[in-house]
Amino acid sequence: MKKKVNFEKLAHQPAYRVVSEKIRNAIVSGEIKTGELLPTEITLAEQFGVTRSTIREAIRLLEHGGILGRADRKRLVVTLPPTDTVGRSVSSALLMHQVTYEELWQVAMGLEPLASKLACTAATRKDKQLLAANLVHTCEVMDDHDALLDAEIEFHNLLAEATHNSALLLARAPLNELFYPVAWGAVIQALSPGERILVAHQHIYGAICENNPDKAEEWMKKHMLDFRRGIEMGNLGFDQPVKG
Amino acid sequence: MKKKVNFEKLAHQPAYRVVSEKIRNAIVSGEIKTGELLPTEITLAEQFGVTRSTIREAIRLLEHGGILGRADRKRLVVTLPPTDTVGRSVSSALLMHQVTYEELWQVAMGLEPLASKLACTAATRKDKQLLAANLVHTCEVMDDHDALLDAEIEFHNLLAEATHNSALLLARAPLNELFYPVAWGAVIQALSPGERILVAHQHIYGAICENNPDKAEEWMKKHMLDFRRGIEMGNLGFDQPVKG
DNA sequence: ATTGACACGTTGTCCGACAATGCGTCAGAA
DNA sequence: TTCTGACGCATTGTCGGACAACGTGTCAAT
Numbered sequence: 284m285k286k287k288v289n290f291e292k293l294a295h296q297p298a299y300r301v302v303s304e305k306i307r308n309a310i311v312s313g314e315i316k317t318g319e320l321l322p323t324e325i326t327l328a329e330q331f332g333v334t335r336s337t338i339r340e341a342i343r344l345l346e347h348g349g350i351l352g353r354a355d356r357k358r359l360v361v362t363l364p365p366t367d368t369v370g371r372s373v374s375s376a377l378l379m380h381q382v383t384y385e386e387l388w389q390v391a392m393g394l395e396p397l398a399s400k401l402a403c404t405a406a407t408r409k410d411k412q413l414l415a416a417n418l419v420h421t422c423e424v425m426d427d428h429d430a431l432l433d434a435e436i437e438f439h440n441l442l443a444e445a446t447h448n449s450a451l452l453l454a455r456a457p458l459n460e461l462f463y464p465v466a467w468g469a470v471i472q473a474l475s476p477g478e479r480i481l482v483a484h485q486h487i488y489g490a491i492c493e494n495n496p497d498k499a500e501e502w503m504k505k506h507m508l509d510f511r512r513g514i515e516m517g518n519l520g521f522d523q524p525v526k527g
Numbered sequence: 528m529k530k531k532v533n534f535e536k537l538a539h540q541p542a543y544r545v546v547s548e549k550i551r552n553a554i555v556s557g558e559i560k561t562g563e564l565l566p567t568e569i570t571l572a573e574q575f576g577v578t579r580s581t582i583r584e585a586i587r588l589l590e591h592g593g594i595l596g597r598a599d600r601k602r603l604v605v606t607l608p609p610t611d612t613v614g615r616s617v618s619s620a621l622l623m624h625q626v627t628y629e630e631l632w633q634v635a636m637g638l639e640p641l642a643s644k645l646a647c648t649a650a651t652r653k654d655k656q657l658l659a660a661n662l663v664h665t666c667e668v669m670d671d672h673d674a675l676l677d678a679e680i681e682f683h684n685l686l687a688e689a690t691h692n693s694a695l696l697l698a699r700a701p702l703n704e705l706f707y708p709v710a711w712g713a714v715i716q717a718l719s720p721g722e723r724i725l726v727a728h729q730h731i732y733g734a735i736c737e738n739n740p741d742k743a744e745e746w747m748k749k750h751m752l753d754f755r756r757g758i759e760m761g762n763l764g765f766d767q768p769v770k771g
Numbered sequence: 772a773t774t775g776a777c778a779c780g781t782t783g784t785c786c787g788a789c790a791a792t793g794c795g796t797c798a799g800a801a
Numbered sequence: 802t803t804c805t806g807a808c809g810c811a812t813t814g815t816c817g818g819a820c821a822a823c824g825t826g827t828c829a830a831t
Contacts, residue, residue, distance in 0.1 A: 295823095297783060299587065311622045323812060334785050336580060339814090343543065343587035348616040350623060357793055357812060364620040372592045372616060373697055376608040378555050379594065380693040390694045393641035394634075401633060449624040450634045453617055454698040541814060567781060578816050583783090601781060601824060 302331050302341035310350055310361055321351065321359040347372065366449070370456025377457055381524040384514070387462040388521070392507055394455045395439065399499040402445040403491050410445035414488050417441055421481055428471050431480070435471070436463045438484050445491070461525050470513035479509060546575050546585035554594055554605055565595065565603040591616065610693070614700025621701055625768040628758070631706040632765070636751055638699045639683065643743035645690040647735050654689035658732050661685055665725055672715050675724070679715075680707045682728050689735070705769050714757035723753060 306327075309315050321327075324342070328335045342359065345351045349364030377387075402410070417438050424430035440459060443452055483506035490499035514521050550571075553559050565571075568586070572579045586603065589595045593608030621631075646654070661682050668674035684703060687696055727750035734743035758765050 299783085303591075307619065311619050317623065325812080335813095336583075336786090337784065339580075339584055340587045340783095343584045344591045347588045347591045348619065350619060359813095363623055366620075369617055369620045373613055375551070375555050375592065375594065376610075376613045376697060377694055379561065379607055382694050386692040386694045389641070389645060389690075389692055390638075390698055393637045393695075394698070397633070397637035446633075448630040448633055450621055450626050450630045450701065451637075453620060453701070454634055454638070457694060457697070543814085569781080579782095580817090581815065584814095603782095 298333055299337050299340035299344065302327075302333065302338060303344040305331070306341065307345055307350070310345075315361050317361050317363050319361050320354065321361060323358070366452045366456050367460070369453060370460050374457050374460045377461060378525065382461075383522050383524055384462065384466050384520070385522050387458060387525065388466075388507075388511060391455070391458050391462060392504075394451065394458070395442075395507055396500045396503040398439075398443045398446050398451060398455070399487055399490070399503040400496040401448060401451070402442050403494050403496040403499050405447050406445040406491055407447075410441065411488075411492060413441050414438070414445070414491070418481070418484060418488060421484065425478075425481070428468075432464070432468050432471055435467055435480055435484075439463065442487070465525065466514060467510065470510060474513050474516065480506075483509065542577055543581050543584035543588065546571075546577065546582060547588040549575075550585060551589055551594070554589075559605050561605050561607050563605050564598065565605060567602070610696045610700050611704070613697055614704050618701050618704045621705060622769060626705075627766050627768055628706070628710055628764070629766050631702060631769065632710075632751075632755060635699070635702050635706060636748075638695065638702070639686075639751055640744045640747040642683075642687045642690050642695060642699070643731055643734070643747040644740040645692060645695070646686050647738050647740040647743050649691050650689040650735055651691075654685065655732075655736060657685050658682070658689070658735070662725070662728060662732060665728065669722075669725070672712075676708070676712050676715055679711055679724055683707065686731070709769065710758060711754070714754060718757050718760065724750075727753065 306321075315321070321342075322330070324335050324338050327338045331338065342351065346359075349368035350362065351359050352362035354360040406414075417434060421431065421434040421438070424434055436459060443455055446452075483502055486502040487499050487506070490496075490502060511521075550565075559565070565586075566574070568579050568582050571582045575582065586595065590603075593612035594606065595603050596606035598604040650658075661678060665675065665678040665682070668678055680703060687699055690696075727746055730746040731743050731750070734740075734746060755765075
């Protein structure tokens, strides 16, 4: 039997990565709280013992993830990454993976009924008010395809926010960004299913007000199936990759 | 009535952002295909008419999103962002949002049964082989808590991959990274529920082989509920924020 | 065929410099 | 007093150049 030495391949990380990781740790561990200003580039450079250029590259690494924002176009500030910022990087990943509408629909089928169910117990009065306002608005723009699409997307968004579950919000972010705008837009254009949408939304809203999770979940399922049928009737390439 | 001028606030984007966006567009639009090498920093600098430093900052912006990878520790190459890379940025966002185990569990309850169901129709022979191997391995390490945890996580991972749905994979990435390692780890430590885990996995695997989506979904639900009960029995702070 | 020496290309890091811009201070004008 | 403008300071954005570290290809020697 041959004796294998098998050294572990040593990972020489560039300095800007190391620095980036250190800063990231300091942030997520709460050492630097959200809202606080990041030290200036020069002080960071002195503390880490590297040059400003290196610090800047490290900062860029974090900036894209959304955990660093800009206070006033000068100093950097630690921020809670907004869901849409994070969602955007997920979205480009999905685009590159050539994700299909079918795949996104499957995920939506898992998350949206869940959101409806959870919203029943978690929604505050404020959330319900926003949903109600959205319903009214939907009635008004029933004939304007673009506005109807916006209202439809907003309804699902409000519903998700009503769960007060940030994990859920982030998980479904790509739906907002990639799926609904295109897919639902196509259905609305082709079939003008304004009333069907409104009826479903009303039932879901009703179920939330009655605090009836099962009903909310069921109606959302119906709603999503309806949507899918719309796509199939319109023959709109359900198994095609999403185009950004 | 006062006449309002209302200038649009002009957005002076730094050059490194503009460059970053241009490169990003070239990539997601397919102008540069995955696997191709990015031009060298110097040529990029010449083409955009900026200095290498600026180019480098622009590159860092993209590097974190995972759409740029390293071929051999030198030249940069356009890559499909691996799910775990994207998942990591989502995870830090969740950590900063102080997401609780409860919230993650809710999402898991939406996605994992769905994954089981979808895997029934989408799993290839190869996927099933991997799952089977995982079951065998689980039997072997039943008494080693750490190894059991790894096997458990791997099972859920293989299952998700067996759906061949990249949107689902990305949506559940944070579960792999934040939720299971800590939460399952705690349950396994406290209760040693090795057999219960194995039995559930076996039923799920069996359902996939029988092509029985409903059964697969049901058993996964049971499995997750079991898991939750474990946490509650262990009194492990289900409503606490996840600590990274 | 393997090894070693060497030049070359590319990235990582450093240094120093300057412009643009936001912010605080402070004196002067209405 | 309050508003305005001038001024300096701090910080970021961009530039240019420099060198070290390292992977790669070539070529000669063994």
